[in-house]
Structure formats: structure tokens, C-alpha cells
Amino acid sequence: MLIALALVAILGPMLARGAMAVVFRATVEFRKMQSDMHNRGNASALEAEAADAAEARKPVYEMLDAFAHGVDTQLLEREAAQVYRQVGEELERRSVSAEVRQEVRRLTRNLRDALIEAYQAADRATAEQHLARVLKHADDERLAGTAAERLFDYARDYREHLRTLNFDRRREYAVALAEVQDAVRRLLGPRPDEPTPPLAMHRYGATRMDMAARVLDGLLHAETWVEPVPGKPLVKQRIPREEQFAGTRLAALFPYVREHLDEMLRPRLTFHPQYFWDDSIPGHYFGGVGPEILGTLALTALAILLAFPIGLISAAYLVEVAGENPAVNFIRMCINTLAGVPSIVFGLFGLAFFVHYVTGRPCVLAAALTLAVLVLPVIIRASEEAIRAVPPAYKEAALALGASRFRCFLTVQLPAALPGVLTGVILSMSRAAGETAPILFTGAIAFGPALDLLGWPPGGWLFSQTRALSYGGYDIAVGDRIAAMVPHQQYGMVTTLIALVLMLNITAIIIRWRISRKLRG
Amino acid sequence: MIGREKPEATAVGFDRPLLLTARQDLVGYAGGLTGRAVLFSIAASSVLAVLLIFAFIIREAVPFLLRGNDAAAGLSLANLPTRLGELFGSDQWHPEASVAPEFGTLAILAGSLYVTVTALAVGVPVGLLTAVCLSDVVPFSVRQAVKPVVELLAAIPSVAYGFFAVLVLAPLIQKHLDVPTGTNVLNAGLILAVMAIPTIVSISEDALSAVGRDLREASYACGATRAETLLRVVIPAAHNGIIAAVLLGMMRAIGETMVVWMASGMAAQVPAPWWDLAQSVRTMTGTIAQEMGETVVGSPHYHALFVLGLVLLVFTFSLNLATETLLGRMRRQGGKKP
Numbered sequence: 001m002l003i004a005l006a007l008v009a010i011l012g013p014m015l016a017r018g019a020m021a022v023v024f025r026a027t028v029e030f031r032k033m034q035s036d037m038h039n040r041g042n043a044s045a046l047e048a049e050a051a052d053a054a055e056a057r058k059p060v061y062e063m064l065d066a067f068a069h070g071v072d073t074q075l076l077e078r079e080a081a082q083v084y085r086q087v088g089e090e091l092e093r094r095s096v097s098a099e100v101r102q103e104v105r106r107l108t109r110n111l112r113d114a115l116i117e118a119y120q121a122a123d124r125a126t127a128e129q130h131l132a133r134v135l136k137h138a139d140d141e142r143l144a145g146t147a148a149e150r151l152f153d154y155a156r157d158y159r160e161h162l163r164t165l166n167f168d169r170r171r172e173y174a175v176a177l178a179e180v181q182d183a184v185r186r187l188l189g190p191r192p193d194e195p196t197p198p199l200a201m202h203r204y205g206a207t208r209m210d211m212a213a214r215v216l217d218g219l220l221h222a223e224t225w226v227e228p229v230p231g232k233p234l235v236k237q238r239i240p241r242e243e244q245f246a247g248t249r250l251a252a253l254f255p256y257v258r259e260h261l262d263e264m265l266r267p268r269l270t271f272h273p274q275y276f277w278d279d280s281i282p283g284h285y286f287g288g289v290g291p292e293i294l295g296t297l298a299l300t301a302l303a304i305l306l307a308f309p310i311g312l313i314s315a316a317y318l319v320e321v322a323g324e325n326p327a328v329n330f331i332r333m334c335i336n337t338l339a340g341v342p343s344i345v346f347g348l349f350g351l352a353f354f355v356h357y358v359t360g361r362p363c364v365l366a367a368a369l370t371l372a373v374l375v376l377p378v379i380i381r382a383s384e385e386a387i388r389a390v391p392p393a394y395k396e397a398a399l400a401l402g403a404s405r406f407r408c409f410l411t412v413q414l415p416a417a418l419p420g421v422l423t424g425v426i427l428s429m430s431r432a433a434g435e436t437a438p439i440l441f442t443g444a445i446a447f448g449p450a451l452d453l454l455g456w457p458p459g460g461w462l463f464s465q466t467r468a469l470s471y472g473g474y475d476i477a478v479g480d481r482i483a484a485m486v487p488h489q490q491y492g493m494v495t496t497l498i499a500l501v502l503m504l505n506i507t508a509i510i511i512r513w514r515i516s517r518k519l520r521g
Numbered sequence: 522m523i524g525r526e527k528p529e530a531t532a533v534g535f536d537r538p539l540l541l542t543a544r545q546d547l548v549g550y551a552g553g554l555t556g557r558a559v560l561f562s563i564a565a566s567s568v569l570a571v572l573l574i575f576a577f578i579i580r581e582a583v584p585f586l587l588r589g590n591d592a593a594a595g596l597s598l599a600n601l602p603t604r605l606g607e608l609f610g611s612d613q614w615h616p617e618a619s620v621a622p623e624f625g626t627l628a629i630l631a632g633s634l635y636v637t638v639t640a641l642a643v644g645v646p647v648g649l650l651t652a653v654c655l656s657d658v659v660p661f662s663v664r665q666a667v668k669p670v671v672e673l674l675a676a677i678p679s680v681a682y683g684f685f686a687v688l689v690l691a692p693l694i695q696k697h698l699d700v701p702t703g704t705n706v707l708n709a710g711l712i713l714a715v716m717a718i719p720t721i722v723s724i725s726e727d728a729l730s731a732v733g734r735d736l737r738e739a740s741y742a743c744g745a746t747r748a749e750t751l752l753r754v755v756i757p758a759a760h761n762g763i764i765a766a767v768l769l770g771m772m773r774a775i776g777e778t779m780v781v782w783m784a785s786g787m788a789a790q791v792p793a794p795w796w797d798l799a800q801s802v803r804t805m806t807g808t809i810a811q812e813m814g815e816t817v818v819g820s821p822h823y824h825a826l827f828v829l830g831l832v833l834l835v836f837t838f839s840l841n842l843a844t845e846t847l848l849g850r851m852r853r854q855g856g857k858k859p
Contacts (some may be wrong), residue, residue: 314564334568340841342776344806348830352577434678437778473680494684505676
């Protein structure tokens, strides 16, 4: 009842969100990324798609540029200075006399300074004055055919802007424009003419539609913090950007983006099982959980390999050979104690003993040894129960036929107990896979290379540290802000762990159910 | 030897003589003894493991417990009272302070206590109720269906619970209870309760089933109603197992690391006022997990963390002993293995 409800309430949302790591609506940016990083996908189809998307995005960039030219004075000043430099270079290449060169350069310099003063003017009248000074020389034949003509275009352009520009809010617009440009970059990726950014996470726009929806929300709304009541915590306030930019040229950008988002991003429902074996970009912004799965499997397999023989033989001893003396009772008590030790204490023990004495440094071997000690009592208890559950008739029949006790155990009791023993092994595998505390100090890392199982020397991977699903799940949940930007990665990793553990447990339950059905006849 | 041709090879060696020579007898006996000794030593590996655990944790905790007030002085038993006073007499935990590091663990111990008590306060009633329902109220088929669900709940890794606690539950708590942070005693306590409930349910349910039918039937025969039977007869008869279940749940809650590391807020403070569960605390397990990675091996901080581990170990060990005694009594009473 309540318990089933709790199970569903806890697991449901996590599994649902985690499934989104593998099944989601992917955009053209995602396909671009997969093609760049892993050479996946049809290159020609992707190019066609990217071209279509670029077509749809052009108006956005045009609107942004147009507005920037009215608001971003630093940009304009840079452009004016650039023109002056170009004129200088042109004059060097042309064969003109030194006087003419100097004259033209002086003139261009004056024009540039006047233009810059126009840009920096704080009110319309002064700006118009300076612009008039510039345009006075518009017909000067000394400047005909040179790059300086662009200065006149800029001046005319700026005059157009002045009509609609609200000078008081120019500073505010500049800041808001920077935010809008940043949001557009996060949505659509870097502009076609920009150099490729060094960080992988900046190279592509929104790769999934849910991420795109979040970025779009950030684009369409400006957020500020206001203090509703003095002394109380600040409260976020959202203003639609259409209001913020009302009356300017940029106001048309937002309805356009909202309506044409699908054309710009071209989403498609994708099934992406490569999540389970891809490596991830450091920070888990892109990529999958392959190394984590590999690490968890390696640790679990090694731990079981170490603990299973000891556990089975101990159980066999306790059931078959041991009497009821104090030594055996002490052994049983120790097994129960081992079962009750908290997992972090196992981690401390692993650090103090396995890392310091056995392996010298934190590594897979130390972590596996610690996990082996952790699961030993589980294996012993399950095997003991399984061997005890074998009907005594089997054993007595074998002994009556003349088999030695050892042979009887090996050939009769053990096969009969095998399903139960297997259940115990599977349960301890699921326990070892899910434990984080024992591997924290003995061999788990959050960022690092995947285990190199086939490298040289063989077995060298035993002495390297590894990523694991359990520790990775902790780190991605609380570790860094980048991971907080990609909740599908967070939920995906935890869901993979839960799915692995549940699969193992359900297998064990099925085996147990089949045994009980067989025993019931 | 009775006249024999060579018999065909059989699964069991019938070509052995019926009468062993003295030598064969001795060899067989010695072989048997050796075999038993080998098996015993393998089984004793778990003893070895426990002894090693205790030995190494104590070994790494001792340099803190016995050190003097300045670094140069050696270890001596005379320093123990001062150190214990330092550990358990103050709630200021500043082990990395450069001027005067403080190692007061009271706040941390209080944190463990708060979280455990909250977990039990929520988990024991729910768990007991469920166990009573499962053993006495619902039909057998429902019980068979619910048991795997309870087991699955127990099998979910603690990281997953911690993940849920910090990413789903904490924002809910922060929003709906209007508190500054969602990672606090309440959050950790609730999740620990969910983790402890399967343990409590399964052990209590076994205890309740171990109370034989005759006791229940006798109670009905005396005219008691179902509720009265449950409350006055069955539960008191199973009290050993139920207390063991509660203690095991407590052991689970106190030893849990990942959930409290993520969801308890990790603030070494005693909540003020004492009943405010929406404040962050820090537990022993969380402290060890958080700080061990950044501590210099061999520094007083390192050894102090091992002292915390030792406290945990001793506490869970005694709880374990108590549980085993109770379960043993229950077994002897009911004649059924838990």
C-alpha cells in the first residue's frame, strides 16, 4: 500500500526523467555534434538540414546586428577605427605622393574622430551636430573610391537609428542586448562567421528540445531580483523581453524566435542508446556514461570473484562440518558483525589497510577488495541458507551409495543448492554495484580516463582509479554547476544505476520464485 | 580378500579393499583432519576480517586519542582524558583551523541522533503497521505480492535515495514549508525512514509470524476481538523480534552515508531551537565522507576522523550484539528461524 506508493513516488519521476537521457527530441545541433565527435549520421543529409536551419536563423542575426549598431557604441567605434586603418593600408598600396597620402589620412582621421564623438554624444542634438560635420565631406573627391566612404554610410545609418533611439535607456539596452545575444548563442550555437570556441560546450546550441525550451524561456524573459519586503529574501521577478525592448527594432525578434523555433532547430524524436557506452565531456555536459558503467561492472565482478570462493567454502563448512563449539559460534558472531558494519567504516578500513598496505595507492584492486569484504557476509548467509534447504534425503542417498562426504557435497548438494547460491551472488552483486561509501577513498574518481582493460601491461588497469556509477551519481547531483545545467544527464546516470540494480534484483527474485515453485511441486 | 576379478570402473571406487591397512587408515584420518582445518581457516577469514577492521580503525584512531597537547610530545595513555574531553565536551568542529583547531564532536553526534530519531519516529510506526497488516490482516496472496516490493525498496542504492532527496524532495520542502533550505533533518530523516522501513517490516513480520497459531487461537477462544488479540497478545509475544527490528532499522539509519551527505545540509550545529527539524545538521558518517578526501594523511584531522569511525563501529557493534541476543531469544521462543 503505502510502501508500494513510496516506491512508485520515488522511482517514477527519476526513471521517467532518466529515460529522457536516451529518448528525447534532438535538434540539428545534436546531430551536428554527433557527426563532429563520433562521425555518426548521414553527412549530406545533415548538411542540407544545417543549411535550412541557417536560412531560418538569418533574420535573427540580422535583427540583432541592426539593433547592435544602434546601441553598441564600442562596436561602432571599433568599426570606425578599422576603416581608418584600412584607408592607411590602401594608401600604402597605391602609388600616390606623400603629401596626398598625408592629406587623405588627416581627413579620414578627422572624420573618424567626429564619428566617434557622434557615437559618444549623450543627446540627440550633439550627435546630429557631429554627424553633420562628417557628412559635410561626403562629396569630397579626395576620398572617392577609398574605404573612407564607409564612414559616410555609418554616419547615415546612425542618423536613422537616432530617430528611434531612446538615449536615456541606451545603457540599459546595451546590457540587455548582451544578455539576449548570449541567450541566442546558447540556443542556436555560435554564429556562422565566428571562430570555433575552444570549449566543447560552447560549440553547439541547444542540443535537445527541453534544453531549448529552457533557453528560450531565458531569452524571452528578463529576470531581476527585487526585495518585496525589506529584510526578507529577494524574490525573482520576470519581465517579458518584448516589454523591455518595446518600441525598438529588436522587439520583433522575440515573436519571430518563438514562432520559428522548430524551423531553426529541426527537432526529431531520437532514440540514443549510445548514451550507455559513450564517454562524456568532462563535466558531463555532452556524452554518456560508458566509463562509469565499465567501472561499476569491473569493480562488481572483481569483488564477487574475490568473495565468492571464500563465502561458499565458509558456508559449506558452517553447514556440513562445523560442530556447536565456541570457536564456531565465534565465527558466526563475526559474520553477523561484518554484516552490520556501516559502509563508511568499510571505506575507512579499506583506506587504512588495503590502500596503505596492500596496493600503496587507491585503485580498482583496493576498492574491489573492500567491496569483497562488504559482500562476504551476504554470500555466506545466502549460501548457508541454500545448502541447508537441500533435502537431507539427497545427502543420505548419496552417502548410502558409498560416496565420500566431499564428493557427496560436490556432486549432489552443491548442484541442488546452486539456485539459492546464485540468488545470493546476484543480490551481493547488486549491493556491490550500488555502494558508494566503500569506494570513496579506495579507488573512485569523478573525472578521469575510462578503464583501459586491454592496455599494457595486462592487468595494469587493476592499479588505476576508476569512475563508477554510484560515485558519479553523487558527484553529478551535487558536485558542479555545469551538471546542474544538464538534468537529463544527472537523472540518466542515476537511472542507469537503479536500472542495473533492479535488473539484478528482479533476476534474483525470479530465480527464487522458480525454486519455491519447484520445491512446492 | 575375497576372490576378485578386476571389476569395471564405477562412480564410487569399489576396487578399494574392505579392510584398510593401518597406513591407509592414518592417511585417511590425517587427510580428513587437514581438510577440516583448511575449511575452518577459510571460514575463519571472516573472523580475520572483523579483527582486521577493528585493529586498523583503532590503530589509526589511537594517534589522536593519545597525543599530547603539543606535536612533539609522544603518545601516552595519560592524555586520553584530555582528548576525550576535547572530543565530547565541545560542539565546535574546526579541525582545519590554522591557529587553534577544535575537535568538538557534540554537534556531529547530535546530528546523527536527530536524523536517526526522526527516521525511527516515522519509520517504526509505518513499518510496524505494515508488518502487522502483512502478517495478520491481509490474505496470503497479497503478502506474497508485497514482499518482493519491500525487497526492491531495500535494494535501491543509497545514492539513488540521496539523489531523490536533494533534487526532488529538497525543493519541495523549501517551497511548501517556507524554510531557507530544503536539505535538513526533516529531509534526511524522511528518506532514512523509507530506507529503514523494509528492514523493520521484514524482521517484524517474521517475528509476528513466529508467534504460533495456538497463542492467537487461545486469545480468540477467550473472547477477544481481532484488535485486542493483536495489541494485547500477538505484539507483546513478538516483542523480542520487534525490538530487534527497530534496532536493526536504527543501525541502518545511523550507518547510512550517502543520503545524509547529500540531504542533511552538512552544517555542524545543534539545531536551535531543539525542535526545529528544518535546520541543517551534520552526521558522523557525512563528516567522514566529506572530509576524508581532503585531509592530509597522518594529520590530527585524519586521526580524528578515524575516531569518529571508531565511535560508529563500536556503536553499531553493540547494537548488533543486542539484536543478535534478541533474535536468539525469539528463535528459542518460537522455534522458527528468522
